[in-house]
Amino acid sequence: MPEFLTLLPPQEALQALLQRLEPSVTCEEIESAAALGRVTGEAVSAPLPLPSFPRSTVDGYAVRAANTYGASESLPGYLRLIGEVPMGAAPGFSIEPGRGIGSCALIHTGGMLPEGADAVVMVEHTQSVGSDEVEILRAVAVGENVLKVGEDVAQGEQIIPAGVRLRPAEIGGLMALGITRVRVARRPRVGILSSGDEVVPPESDLQPGQVRDVNAFTLSALVESAGGEPVRYGIIPDRVEAMQAAIRRAHAECDLVVVTAGSSASTRDLTAQVMDELGEPGVLVHGVNVRPGKPTILAIAGGKPLIGLPGNPVSALVIAGLFVTPVIAALQGVVRKRPPATVTARLTLNLSSQAGREDWVTVRLLPDAGASSSEAHQVRYQAEPIFGKSNLIFTLAAADGLVRIPPDANGLAAGSLVEVHLL
Amino acid sequence: MPEFLTLLPPQEALQALLQRLEPSVTCEEIESAAALGRVTGEAVSAPLPLPSFPRSTVDGYAVRAANTYGASESLPGYLRLIGEVPMGAAPGFSIEPGRGIGSCALIHTGGMLPEGADAVVMVEHTQSVGSDEVEILRAVAVGENVLKVGEDVAQGEQIIPAGVRLRPAEIGGLMALGITRVRVARRPRVGILSSGDEVVPPESDLQPGQVRDVNAFTLSALVESAGGEPVRYGIIPDRVEAMQAAIRRAHAECDLVVVTAGSSASTRDLTAQVMDELGEPGVLVHGVNVRPGKPTILAIAGGKPLIGLPGNPVSALVIAGLFVTPVIAALQGVVRKRPPATVTARLTLNLSSQAGREDWVTVRLLPDAGASSSEAHQVRYQAEPIFGKSNLIFTLAAADGLVRIPPDANGLAAGSLVEVHLL
Numbered sequence: 001m002p003e004f005l006t007l008l009p010p011q012e013a014l015q016a017l018l019q020r021l022e023p024s025v026t027c028e029e030i031e032s033a034a035a036l037g038r039v040t041g042e043a044v045s046a047p048l049p050l051p052s053f054p055r056s057t058v059d060g061y062a063v064r065a066a067n068t069y070g071a072s073e074s075l076p077g078y079l080r081l082i083g084e085v086p087m088g089a090a091p092g093f094s095i096e097p098g099r100g101i102g103s104c105a106l107i108h109t110g111g112m113l114p115e116g117a118d119a120v121v122m123v124e125h126t127q128s129v130g131s132d133e134v135e136i137l138r139a140v141a142v143g144e145n146v147l148k149v150g151e152d153v154a155q156g157e158q159i160i161p162a163g164v165r166l167r168p169a170e171i172g173g174l175m176a177l178g179i180t181r182v183r184v185a186r187r188p189r190v191g192i193l194s195s196g197d198e199v200v201p202p203e204s205d206l207q208p209g210q211v212r213d214v215n216a217f218t219l220s221a222l223v224e225s226a227g228g229e230p231v232r233y234g235i236i237p238d239r240v241e242a243m244q245a246a247i248r249r250a251h252a253e254c255d256l257v258v259v260t261a262g263s264s265a266s267t268r269d270l271t272a273q274v275m276d277e278l279g280e281p282g283v284l285v286h287g288v289n290v291r292p293g294k295p296t297i298l299a300i301a302g303g304k305p306l307i308g309l310p311g312n313p314v315s316a317l318v319i320a321g322l323f324v325t326p327v328i329a330a331l332q333g334v335v336r337k338r339p340p341a342t343v344t345a346r347l348t349l350n351l352s353s354q355a356g357r358e359d360w361v362t363v364r365l366l367p368d369a370g371a372s373s374s375e376a377h378q379v380r381y382q383a384e385p386i387f388g389k390s391n392l393i394f395t396l397a398a399a400d401g402l403v404r405i406p407p408d409a410n411g412l413a414a415g416s417l418v419e420v421h422l423l
Numbered sequence: 424m425p426e427f428l429t430l431l432p433p434q435e436a437l438q439a440l441l442q443r444l445e446p447s448v449t450c451e452e453i454e455s456a457a458a459l460g461r462v463t464g465e466a467v468s469a470p471l472p473l474p475s476f477p478r479s480t481v482d483g484y485a486v487r488a489a490n491t492y493g494a495s496e497s498l499p500g501y502l503r504l505i506g507e508v509p510m511g512a513a514p515g516f517s518i519e520p521g522r523g524i525g526s527c528a529l530i531h532t533g534g535m536l537p538e539g540a541d542a543v544v545m546v547e548h549t550q551s552v553g554s555d556e557v558e559i560l561r562a563v564a565v566g567e568n569v570l571k572v573g574e575d576v577a578q579g580e581q582i583i584p585a586g587v588r589l590r591p592a593e594i595g596g597l598m599a600l601g602i603t604r605v606r607v608a609r610r611p612r613v614g615i616l617s618s619g620d621e622v623v624p625p626e627s628d629l630q631p632g633q634v635r636d637v638n639a640f641t642l643s644a645l646v647e648s649a650g651g652e653p654v655r656y657g658i659i660p661d662r663v664e665a666m667q668a669a670i671r672r673a674h675a676e677c678d679l680v681v682v683t684a685g686s687s688a689s690t691r692d693l694t695a696q697v698m699d700e701l702g703e704p705g706v707l708v709h710g711v712n713v714r715p716g717k718p719t720i721l722a723i724a725g726g727k728p729l730i731g732l733p734g735n736p737v738s739a740l741v742i743a744g745l746f747v748t749p750v751i752a753a754l755q756g757v758v759r760k761r762p763p764a765t766v767t768a769r770l771t772l773n774l775s776s777q778a779g780r781e782d783w784v785t786v787r788l789l790p791d792a793g794a795s796s797s798e799a800h801q802v803r804y805q806a807e808p809i810f811g812k813s814n815l816i817f818t819l820a821a822a823d824g825l826v827r828i829p830p831d832a833n834g835l836a837a838g839s840l841v842e843v844h845l846l
């Protein structure tokens with residue numbers, strides 16, 4: 001099969017597309033509280049230091065450290081109690097150097113150090129003596145149990161680079177600094193088209209020979225999870241004019257166009273032809289050395305990417321994970337790629353594959369009976385491959401994830417450890 | 424520290440709450456296309472078989488298998504070509520038994536088998552002879568390259584059990600069967616309250632001693648990701664009447680109430696007291712043997728769960744992952760728990776911990792230089808612990824995940840493999 005040698009592996013095919021893509025990320029300003037999953041359009045720096053006042057990290061007594069030197073359980077020091085630091089306000093008093101006996105103030109975790117104080121003695125290392133004196137059972141050094149101004153974040157420090165997808169933690173970070181609005185990349189509009197004369201909308205009554213459109217909906221869900229905005233264009237008849245019109249419209253209105261082919265080879269070729277005629281450079285990749293998903297098409301026209309996916313629902317969804325998800329990230333200017341979610345598992349069966357081709361196999365995860373919870377890392381799952389004659393969508397619905405068989409392997413042996421990429 | 428012995432480990436504390444919780448899952452019917460992340464409220468069965476007609480799995484010729492017996496490259500069989508199966512419609516002809524030469528029809532992948540046909544010969548194993556005859560170079564058995572009616576899914580077969588969170592694959596499965604509306608659990612309303620006199624809304628100008636409310640927003644984002652509907656009740660002053668009023672209102676209006684305490688011990692105790700007075704059984708757990716997060720409170724009143732979280736933003740978010748996320752799943756009736764998203768990594772440093780306590784340590788993932796892509800499973804990352812004096816939210820914003828140090832370990836050694844739970 002000489003054709004075989006011309007097929008690129010998926011990672012190289014993706015690179016071929018990304019290298020030619022020069023996305024200009026359009027940004028918009030939105031509420032930080034609604035920015036979960038969005039991507040920063042510019043770096044965010046701290047407008048103020050954090051903490052913005054010297055803060056106690058414990059419950060105890062704010063002191064001048066020098067006044068505690070020498071104090072111990074057997075030979076306690078004594079300090080005069082002059083007040084309690086209120087939460088949420090500056091204390092109205094200060095800790096004076098003091099000639100004879102020094103002074104101290106009750107302070108809670110997070111409280112603001114009074115002027116003159118430079119350390120906090122934990123309450124566990126003190127003892128009350130009447131209402132106005134405290135016994136100090138352990139000396140503290142300057143700065144002990146205190147967060148200095150800017151110790152967490154200095155003023156002007158970059159706290160979130162551009163191109164970072166925001167998680168709950170980043171949203172919290174923005175709020176901590178009072179940044180209630182944030183510039184993020186606009187969600188890329190992803191046009192989704194299905195083709196194939198046999199494909200009808202899900203709400204249709206099926207006639208003999210017809211199947212319902214699955215791909216438009218699995219891909220919409222995937223696009224949504226990936227941070228894009230799915231735009232469904234429905235089902236295109238297998239005629240060149242109809243396909244040209246539909247793909248042109250989606251290409252004009254969207255940032256990325258994804259077409260799933262009908263199951264026949266002629267529909268796939270038609271898709272490639274229409275994408276290629278749309279503009280320079282046209283089709284970059286037609287056929288990828290991966291199973292499932294060999295007939296994948298990657299194209300760029302007028303600076304916008306187009307992806308042709310196989311019509312089989314399992315192939316379409318697996319390949320969309322390999323190509324559509326990273327292209328959406330690129331269109332949002334994602335710089336910091338987070339690792340994919342995986343689970344390490346022990347394979348239950350031998351899996352054979354063709355050397356030179358990358359295979360993705362659907363698996364179900366089962367608890368590994370031998371596993372205990374006593375180690376930080378151990379294999380808690382078995383991965384059981386799911387085989388289905390037709391690779392219908394229910395194969396994926398029954399699966400927890402996918403196992404990659406690398407191209408330079410002839411398969412994987414039962415009992416070996418695999419990374420299961422969670423669906 | 425005798426108090427130490429009374430603290431439950433996190434998993435036992437969670438079980439103590441879940442065992443007392445008898446959530447009555449309320450359902451609603453929604454569009455399947457909008458059901459990503461929702462949880463099925465009842466099992467879904469197939470209203471029709473799939474495929475619903477006998478379908479070719481290859482491009483080739485539909486035949487009666489008996490008419491191909493004995494055919495080989497050296498001694499081909501000959502069949503009369505009587506037509507082409509249209510995509511998306513029943514063929515208007517049938518494959519007759521035939522006296523002398525049998526008949527066949529061109530068919531595409533996914534096409535419907537004509538009446539009389541019981542197998543498909545792949546096009547690679549045929550040769551055209553003029554326009555009306557086909558040379559058959561390999562015999563096929565009955566059923567070869569054909570999907571029978573119901574072979575993927577039988578009519579009435581359960582395809583999605585109740586209590587399953589819907590992913591793109593399940594949504595596709597529903598569409599394949601024409602199920603365009605689905606009964607799902609209502610999103611639990613999760614009331615979120617912050618307390619602490621030092622806490623002010625993020626949009627406020629900070630006065631000395633004040634900090635901005637971070638937890639309400641990190642928790643809203645987490646609740647959203649977990650499938651709940653966050654309802655923010657703002658910041659409650661540290662007074663018993665104010666706290667009673669606010670928690671009562673949230674408890675009446677929501678399915679779960681989450682209160683983050685101010686940083687002082689008195690606020691935490693106040694939270695526990697108010698939760699306990701709200702109804703039977705009251706506070707079930709006060710203090711969990713985990714770091715960070717020891718002051719966690721778990722309560723039930725009037726059948727609804729309440730969770731008190733530490734005020735420190737890192738602790739609050741880590742503990743919310745351990746308790747709030749699984750409680751939301753329980754309120755939605757989730758039966759099938761998917762494995763948490765993890766990455767296996769090699770620890771860069773020794774981590775010490777106190778035996779008997781479960782620790783969660785924030786880590787950054789770095790690519791492991793020694794890793795290659797030739798194996799299906801290998802360690803691609805190093806996990807570098809992030810230490811911060813105050814455990815500010817930026818510790819988490821800088822982190823990729825959390826490493827669990829089990830209670831029966833005294834720590835983890837540098838170089839050992841750990842599972843990093845992705846944030």
